[in-house]
Amino acid sequence: MTETVVSSALTPKEHREPSRLWHTFCDMNTVAKGPEFVVARAEGVWLWDQSGDRYLDGTASLWYCNVGHGRxxxxxxxxxxxxxxxxxxxxxxxxxxxxxxxxxxxxxxxxxxxxxxxxxxxxxxxxxxxxxxxxxxxxxxxxxxxxxxxxxxxxxxxxxxxxxxxxxxxxxxxxxxxxxxxxxxxxxxxxxxxxxxxxxxxxxxxxxxxxxxxxxxxxxxxxxxxxxxxxxxxxxxxxxxxxxxxxxxxxxxxxxxxxxxxxxxxxxxxxxxxxxxxxxxxxxxxxxxxxxxxxxxxxxxxxxxxxxxxxxxxxxxxxxxxxxxxxxxEDLFTVSREVETHLDSALRGLADHPLVAEVRSGTGVMGAVELTEEALNERGVTTAEVFAEARTRGVIVRPVPKALLVSPPLVITWEQIDHMTSTLSSALDAVMARH
Structure with missing residues (x-):
């Protein structure tokens, strides 16, 4: 089965005034210009926005939805x-x-x-x-x-x-x-x-x-x-x-x-x-x-x-x-060791990308793809750009100053892991082409 590539939720399909919700971990001056990314529902490893577009939750929200959504x-x-x-x-x-x-x-x-x-x-x-x-x-x-x-x-x-x-x-x-x-x-x-x-x-x-x-x-x-x-x-x-x-x-x-x-x-x-x-x-x-x-x-x-x-x-x-x-x-203790191995292998495939300095993974269902100093300091690449490109393509990862982090639900499949990492690769390619 081929994963569906969704349309961008970063470009407003219709103008919406920002809500009065004060978001955390962000610059509200930017967020208030909208549109907000509104998660409407979730099931398993998938999220849907208000427009019905689907996204793979590559971070289990904030590292926590271990058994997947919608149980x-x-x-x-x-x-x-x-x-x-x-x-x-x-x-x-x-x-x-x-x-x-x-x-x-x-x-x-x-x-x-x-x-x-x-x-x-x-x-x-x-x-x-x-x-x-x-x-x-x-x-x-x-x-x-x-x-x-x-x-x-x-x-x-x-x-x-x-x-x-x-x-x-x-x-x-x-x-x-x-x-x-x-x-x-x-x-x-x-x-x-x-x-x-x-x-x-x-x-x-x-x-x-x-x-x-x-x-x-x-x-x-x-x-x-x-x-x-x-x-x-x-x-x-x-x-x-x-x-x-x-x-x-x-x-x-x-x-x-x-x-x-x-x-x-x-x-x-x-x-x-x-x-x-x-x-x-x-x-x-x-x-x-x-x-x-x-x-x-x-x-x-x-x-x-x-x-x-x-x-x-x-x-x-x-x-x-x-x-x-x-x-x-469901013995997710054993399952997670298997997921850990496949996730590690899939992320290692990104290590040779020109924008990537290091991949850190292999202990637990989590990983980091760190960008090179040259990309960050000389080309002016930001992890937020890569995050945005990945989300446009239907995968959510977590940007920190130097790296993109992943920590998917433990119920993720091999196919979904490969979709997540290949989408991240495409996002890196798109950012590199701009710089």
Whole structure:
């Protein structure tokens, strides 16, 4: 079957006034000139705009729709839950069955000793939760000076307060004034750089180190061989809490539950979101090992005075449970390893394109096609141009300053992968012809 090439949604078919929706991650001065790209419906790996044109969702929206769009059983599970108990807080001693069942299920699969689960509404909230918990833990241990948080270049940890303060991309930190203090960033590919920074700051002042199994939104950077083994050893040596940010990498995107299992280490905390519900409803959380949980659970007088209004939302948890059922029933953990291999092979076919400097893929269902410095700086090519050309041809990828990123739903077929990469190649050709 030949994939359909759709007409452009970038050229308005009819004039429409811009909506009053303030879009994020964009220059609204440009977006407000319209027309907005309005997604009308979705099914599997496909999206349709208001004009009925079809697009392959090469990014699973924002890395999260792991099981694909339009899964009726998730909607049915949410409907059943909403007609029983729509929403209620889990503050204090309040609980609900879906929140408890989900926590048990996640704990059973987490590569963490004696785990406990804090639920939130997404990745940014979960990072803030883990950061505050790390600092609070050291207060309970009589070491309140251990406040420093270390992260990596290219690391993306959401844009809440702590997330903005530890993000490894300067463009997301500037313009907001003074951020949270006692943070620093080290090279993403050097365990030695982490150890040197711990020693520079003083091991008795460092609370935690944050790292993604594979750096996602920062450009899909894979860890060097033995990197996480070395990192885990260094953190243990200096008593630094090791926090894994699995928001992008979890729930079969790397062929297992949390991504970090690929590297055989057991962190102190795992932050999760996105694929836990495939984005059908907002949900995230933190898996915490028993050692860190112990002073809060087993000693009086150490309340963790932190939480979010919709944490443990029963309908969101019902969506997650149905999503995890699909992951297990369809064995998307195994499927994703096969998709990973084919995606890697297909993306490698772009490596010889004159505009392409590097292809990064092969660990997880994700990849990056980075443009050459010559194309970006001398020819004046932008990744936004390539993105626009790909979307005109019916494929959605994600542009970052130097690269185009892909992270399709795990249910994508070989034919659809080939369509996605061949369309990206055509988009690169079209941009090159203009420059």
């Amino acid at each position: 009726a059983e998730i909607a049915d599970a949410v409907h059943r839950q909403m007609t029983t108990l729509d929403a209620y807080t889990v503050y204090g001693d309040f609980a609900n069955a879906p929140a408890m069942e989900l926590s048990e299920r996640l704990a059973a699969h987490a590569p963490v000793a004696d785990p406990r689960v804090i639920l939130t509404c997404g990745g940014g909230e979960s990072i803030d939760t883990a950061a505050k918990l790390a600092r609070s833990y050291w207060v309970t241990q009589g070491q309140p000076q251990r406040q420093h948080l270390i992260s990596r270049t290219g690391g993306y940890h959401g844009l809440n307060g702590f997330g903005t303060s530890i993000i490894g991309m300067e463009r997301f930190r500037s313009g907001y004034g003074k951020l949270i203090e006692d943070t620093s960033v080290v090279r993403h590919d050097s365990a030695a750089a982490l150890e040197a920074e711990i020693l520079r700051v003083g091991a008795d002042r460092v609370a935690a180190f944050f790292a993604e199994p594979v750096i996602g939104a920062g450009g899909v950077f894979l860890p060097p061989e033995n990197y996480f083994t070395d990192v885990a050893r260094i953190c243990q040596k200096y008593g630094v809490l090791f926090v894994v940010d699995s928001v992008i990498c979890g729930f079969a995107r790397m062929g297992n539950w949390f991504g970090i299992e690929r590297f055989g280490v057991s962190p102190d905390m795992i932050v999760f979101a996105k694929g836990v519900s495939s984005g059908y409803l907002p949900l995230g959380g933190v898996v915490v090992n028993g050692r860190v949980a112990d002073p809060f659970w087993n000693e009086a007088g150490n309340p963790f005075l932190h939480g979010t209004t919709y944490a443990g939302h029963p309908s969101a948890c019902a969506a997650a449970m149905a999503n995890l059922d699909i992951l297990e029933r």
